[in-house]
Amino acid sequence: MPKQDQMIVGLDIGTSKIACVVAEVSMDGRLDVIGIGTHASRGLRKGVVVDIESTVESIRLAVEEAELMAGVEIKKVHVGIAGSHIxxxxxxxxxxxxxxxxxxxxxxxxxxxxxxxxxxxxxxxxxxxxxxxxxxxxxxxxxxxxxxxxxxxxxxxxxxxAISSAHNIRKCCKRCGLEVSELVLEQVASSCAVLLQDEKDIGVVLVDIGGGTTDIAVFLDGAIQYTSVIPIGGDHLTNDLVVGLRTSAREADELKRKHGSCMLSDVGEHEEVQVPSVGGRDPRPMPRHIMAQILQPRVEELFDLITEELQCSGYHELVAAGIVLTGGCSLLSGMETLAEETFDMPVRIGTPQNVGGLADVVNSPAYATAVGLIQYSTDHHPVANRVRQRDPVVSSQPLWQRMRNWFGDAS
Ligand SMILES: Nc1ncnc2c1ncn2[C@@H]1O[C@H](COP(=O)(O)OP(=O)(O)OP(=O)(O)O)[C@@H](O)[C@H]1O
Ligand SMILES: [Mg+2]
Missing domain, CATH: 3.30.1490.110 (Dna Ligase; domain 1)
Structure with a gap:
């Protein structure tokens, strides 16, 4: 069983799902994922906690699942934070x-x-x-x-x-018996998992499209230059399908994942999907292109907002490596092609890299933030430092951590 100081836990409290990833970290910095727990998220809107009880329950279930799989007790977590208050x-x-x-x-x-x-x-x-x-x-x-x-x-x-948003996250974790080691901006975490150093050097935009928010981070010359959050994500696509197809949110989400596309031109004219009805009525057959007709304009609208953000950042012309899309919504069929056409830049879908162990299980853009929280932590607090921290003479806290102490932590 790994010792507490050789174990790092990333807790992504997302609008759609809570993901808890446990990794064992070796002295040379290698990360092996040893436990994963996920649970549908019930208490967030647009990346911000709006219902503490439901959030606590979802966190507890995700953490318990990860504990069971890893065979460890989780005490400390690195947690992501997002929302339009950032x-x-x-x-x-x-x-x-x-x-x-x-x-x-x-x-x-x-x-x-x-x-x-x-x-x-x-x-x-x-x-x-x-x-x-x-x-x-x-x-x-x-x-x-x-x-x-x-x-x-x-x-x-x-x-x-916003202090209140940071407090609510800490409060939810405390209610689950978890200590928050640090709060990390979600796109900063995701970037640690999916971006390559070369991309950060020549200029790249990370776009994490989740359920409730789209989180943007621009890197150039190896450093982060711009961050912002757009309060729109995959749930808006689901809501459009609920209205357009007259079905429940759960069914609409399922249909979107299985049959949705944001490239109308990729969908065959005669393809059909069965749409479950509400109120116990029989499912109805529906041409698949109707879903694409609903989804494509919404995704284009989101891409327009991203373009506006990039123009406003001033880095629009400087990102030679283009755009890396991640987050669960980047799995929507047609995303990469539509993004390439809209932004006129190279685009790829980013999945978590450089982890071992149960890497296959977290090999999805939806795990970018949870895995990235662990990588962010090892980048900023190497294992050698964690062991040394017990020696009171050596100040091994990294500079940024000391900075946060000077200015008051997000607590
Ligand atoms: N295969 C898929 N195809 C299309 N959409 C998908 C697919 N898988 C997940 N999604 C969508 O991705 C969204 C969830 O993404 P993710 O898990 O990254 O969100 P989150 O981290 O919980 O939310 P946020 O970061 O906004 O707080 C949902 O809208 C879901 O429907
Ligand atoms: Mg997310």
Whole structure:
């Protein structure tokens, strides 16, 4: 059985499903998935908890399933957060170095300088992510420590969240007996699971289309440049089918997964699907292209909103690696083709990479956030550090964690 400090648990509290993934992490950083639990999510709307009791129940069931499979007791979890309350900003910090050479302390000070802003009382910092540093007139530096210079500048991406939303997530976890190790923006987590370093270097847009939200993150020069959340996801497609096909939400979701397509031109004229009726009436045959006629405009509308976001980000022309679609809704038939046509960029569907163990079970875009939470945690708190943290003399907390402590954690 893995020890608690060799085990990492990602808990994705999504609008459609709660996914709990347990991984064992070896000293060299390799991750083996040893347990997975999923349960339909009942208490969220558009990525935000709106019903604590139902959310607690769904989390409990997903966590119990993962515990049974992994044969461990789960105490701490890394949890995703999303919703339209999330805001991303870019800022700059500038300081004079103390010794003519950049030290770790200078880096802390410049980040502190760049993020020193008064937030409204109802908001909290979620992430403080350095993008790049400049020393004197030299810019584009990723690792400044040890370099000579007198003026250190840092470009920083800050992500803030509504305190109430962060509190509600923590409250739900606490009610299930779980301690939240950290809250991570969902697209930041998903990006750890599905993006390649090369893509982040040359510019890429991660688009995680879930049930209630579409989460966007733009990467360039290896760093996150822009984040935003659109409060539309796969559930909107399901609702359109409920109205258009006159069937229940459960049946509409099932039909969408099995027979839905957002490329009308891919659907044969004579293909038929059986649509279950409500009120005990017999199922009705319906041409499959009617579903595509409903789904395609809705997906196009979502893609238009994504284009607007990219234009507003200023990175629209700079993402040479194009778009990586992930999240459960990216599995809708025709998504990749329609996205390529609409955005006029390379598009691929991203599934979680670089995990072993039960990798086959989590090999779906729907698990990008849950697996990414684990990878985010190992990237930011390597196992060697976890073991060292027990030694009170060594401060092994990574810089960003210390930053969050200075500014007040999302708790
Ligand atoms: N094979 C499929 N084809 C089409 N749609 C699918 C498929 N599988 C899942 N979906 C849709 O994906 C959505 C759920 O995606 P996901 O599991 O990523 O959401 P979530 O993480 O719970 O939600 P969010 O991130 O928005 O809070 C649902 O609308 C579901 O109908
Ligand atoms: Mg999600």
């Amino acid at each position: 805001r991303g900003h870019n800022t700059t910090g500038i300081i004079a170095t103390r010794h003519g050479e950049v030290t770790a302390e200078d880096v802390q000070r410049v980040i502190e300088n760049g993020s020193a802003m008064k937030l409204p009382d109802d908001r909290t910092f979620l992430h403080v992510m350095p993008q790049e540093y400049s020393i004197d007139d030299q810019d584009g530096i990723r690792e400044p420590i040890g370099m000579s210079g007198v003026r250190l500048q840092a470009k920083i991406h800050l992500v803030t969240a």
